[in-house]
Amino acid sequence: MTKRTLALPLAALLAAAGIIAGLEPIRGFAETSSGGALKPPAEFASIADSTARSKAIFAEASRVLTHPRCINCHPATRSPTQGEEMHPHVPLMIAAESSMGPAGLACSTCHGPENRPIVGSRLKSIPGNAHWQLAPESMAWQGLSVAEICEQVKDTERNGNRSHADLIKHMGEDHLVGWAWHPGEGRSAPPGSQPELAALISAWVETGAACPD
Template sequence: MRAVAIVLAAGSLMVGGALLSSVGAAAPAAPPAAPVETLKSVADFTSIQDPAARSVALFTEAGKVINSPRCMNCHPVQRAPTQGDNRHPHNPPMVAGQSGHGPVGLSCASCHGPANFATWGQDIKSIPGDPKWALAPVEMAWQGKSLGAICAQIKNPAKNGGRSLAELHHHMAQDHLVGWAWNPGDGRRPAPGTQAQFGELVKAWIDTGAKCPKA
């Protein structure tokens, strides 16, 4: 009987080991991380002699950030945030409300704290956060618009929060919520380049006349 028990135990270990190996082999490999997109420096545009053409080229480069999901998801036209690199509808469903901070009884702060928050989720690895977390005002809605239209909107004080071009540069280069785009939490691809590079491009764009691409 003892010999039979030993054989059965050994068999169980072999089956268990095979099962574990099978499970391990069946587990899908994590997809490779997408390469971080870079930004050209201001110096890369000095060969463009015409200031207006250089200004347009500088804004087009800065547009890589403006058009990135990290910015676009919070600048919706439909007054409801989107999520992910594919800009799918926010889950759970959410709307801006009158304040841009969500509807009465379910503010953005119900889930979004002052900083990114790691989760144990497989698909959602972190919940984004910032002390000023909110949707952009309706005047700053960008989704679905051409880069030229966004450019004209950005430099219009009636549609940029009353900011002068100097104040706009400070906002782009220094604002903490704008800077979240380069520190979006685990599971999200950062905006291209760095906030410092983005700020330098915006400053050079302003210095060359703040010209816009064709809408």
């Protein structure tokens, strides 16, 4: 068996351990998605009612929050999903209380601090980030409507005790959130960019943080 025919999960495990020769971190991804832009807050200025405008702004931001790059790590259960179609993670992973995987098979076993290519695999690359982990159980999004995600996002009892200001900073500056636009070869990125998402969340807060119906 050569390194060109090595398949996951063994390839992922060896890659994470630095055993497969020639694996280099993937850098230099475009700052925005090729899948299209997000509408800026100014696009919603014509909506006179501030509550209706706030709902519309969050609906636009939800194009990012409901994208597979986000939803895969905000699963309905404590098991992450993978791919555009959000299939069960291979190998099966059950998050520990730390959200970083169980003892002996932590997320960092395969997911390093940066994306890494896989030679000869349809998966193209192993995603990576220094803060790679599953979202807390209270922030499970899969299966929820946009309205339900919205209510959850602003509920301090479920969002990590984040204030509105904290949410803006989290969406705009968090390194793992930003990874969504730099997902590695073989994966799509959500629309827009991290600064565009932060601008929408900020405008949503400024108009009352109303949730879609």
